[in-house]
Amino acid sequence: MKSKLFAMLISTAAIAASCGGNTDKKADELITKSNISVEGGRLTPEVMHSMGKLTDPQVSPDGLEVLYGVAYTSIPQNKNNRELFVMKADGSDNRQLTTTVKSENNARWINEGKEIAYLLDGQIWVMGKDGSNAKQISKYEAGISEFTFSPDGKKILFISNVPSGKKPKDIWPDLDKANGRMISDLMYRHWDHFVEEIPHPFIADFDGKELANITDILEKEPFESPTLPLSGIEQLSWSPDGTKILYACRKLTGVKYAFSTNTDIYLYDIAAKTHENLTEGMMGYDTDPLFSPDGKSLAWISMERDGYEADKKRLFIMNLESREKTELTTDYLYNIETITWMADGSGLYFTSCVKALTGVYSVNLADKAIRKVAEGQYDFDGVMLAGEKLITTYKSMSMPNEIVSINPADGVFTQISFENKHLLDQIKMGRVEERWIKTVDNKDMHMWVVYPPDFDSTKVYPTLLFCMGGPQGTLSQNWSYRWNFQLMAANGYIVILPNRRGTSAFGQEWNEQISGDYIGLNMQDYFSSVKELKKEKYVGKVGAVGASYGGYSVYYLAGIHKGMFSAFVAHAGIFNQEHMYMTTEELWFPHWDNGGAPWDDNPVAKRHYANSPHKLVKNWDTPILITHGEMDYRVPADQGMAAFNAAKMMGVPSEMVLFPGENHWILKPQNSIQWNRIFYAWLDKWLKEPQQVISE
16 A cells, blocks of 8 residues: 555655665675667666666755756666766756765755755765865764755754664663564554654754754654655755744554554744644644745645545645634645745745646635646656746656756746766657546546557557556656556557546545445446557457555456456555455555454445455466565565465466565665566566457
């Protein structure tokens, strides 16, 4: 299943996390930009991982330059290395600032743009804006994961982990080598780790040389901020005068934490060391707080209902003098993803996915008028101000992240970074087509279709139905290093990408329909999309593939498809809903979407659990490949093992691949390539036939 930020962060998390260690003797060799030749213009997993992964652009205080980072991958070393770059805001004069064997992250302009601060090996370093005179300024023993400077540069807010719970030696000093985990409440593990430490925000004084007077904002409190597993320093905000901090926090533990999404926005007064809950009584997720330029207001993103992580994301502002709250998106149908104040505080820019395209929008405070600023066949990320322009990143199904400059006056946007042009120019990408089709209940459903490069409509092609995870989210113009649709097309497959019931860019009714109806209309939406494509003579055998809820979909379709599919691939899928409810970590999700617990006596829950995929195994007759990460605590790996065991007992052709060091996502470069090789070998075996030509 997904966390609240799963859809938004699926590509950036992969970049940050895919750096597994190894003991190879080449581990200290510098990893640099790849200049490989692409054979035959074909995208492969190796070519995909050779692309530079560009993230985190930062505009200089004068708006004239852009600082950013690029992670390069070494497949032999099985890790990434991230370097820092700077260029002018029009894309000219691009320069590399660092060349080291270790990654530089979280780079930020300081000292009025004269210097750059960044993280290296879990500590803060500072260098000149040209990359010179690098020096370490922190020696914090627990390490630092993210940081941000106060507006005047005299304080640093940083994130570091603190211990959570007791170890045997804390109680019995003579048992210093005992390692039994003593567990007395829920949420003892999360995403891919047992919760033995949690993130806290710290404040420190900075004199230009070192940190001093370090204070834990949540000292001795058992609450995490930022909220695990995927939130970051964007959940905290400095006031313009540097005297206060806004932070998002869910101040719950144990069973209450496991069932609640009630995250609130708190105002912390640095001098008084006081905390005020500004969103008391607002029961859903309240996140991404941001002070206005004059410090008199704050903006944040809010969901209404506790326990529902896929509720509509609304944009609120608050007058900090009167504490009056105002929603700016009452009549807006879609979700708010990221927010940025306009320079004069008269409104905000935000990103929003509308009908499968994530564009940039603006809203005025005075009349709440919402205007589309920029949109194309791309997904845009959160914007930063750069004088009269906006700077952000964008990507598509055919292109990884690049930096783009937007003119908010007319919506014209210009790409200003070209990190992967040398590779993209060599690759033949497949055509991406947008279609609208009718569903079984006569609704209009959006879907994308990706065709193989050099597609010939007189030939017959194997076809893949991609079942999206979530289940909430959207198949938009995202580039993924895990489920890459152009890579599927490059392997000779037509790819069907339906935005079925449960997707979030088509209004809340379409989004919410799936809750309590996993086995219903969204499954029919899958069938509708395949039937529509099979009207085309060039569509041959069809397979269904997916991860997480997409894996659930594969398992369920395997029991009801009646010959529509010739092969399946399920990654990290839910097989036994009853067992899943009692072994996953974030219980608010299955409790809401399943209609309650397996023992609850209500029609929704009873129907849901009675139709768990594992109860349809007697109908399985189609080859299935099952993959899973053993460190996956969202959908525990025994779900995949149970599905594989059942398939074998039913005599169904099946294979399983387990990754000991991976979580819900397969991230390490060599594991990713192994996964892709097995994925395509399996599909080729069951779906590909000698190339057919359609007879007239």
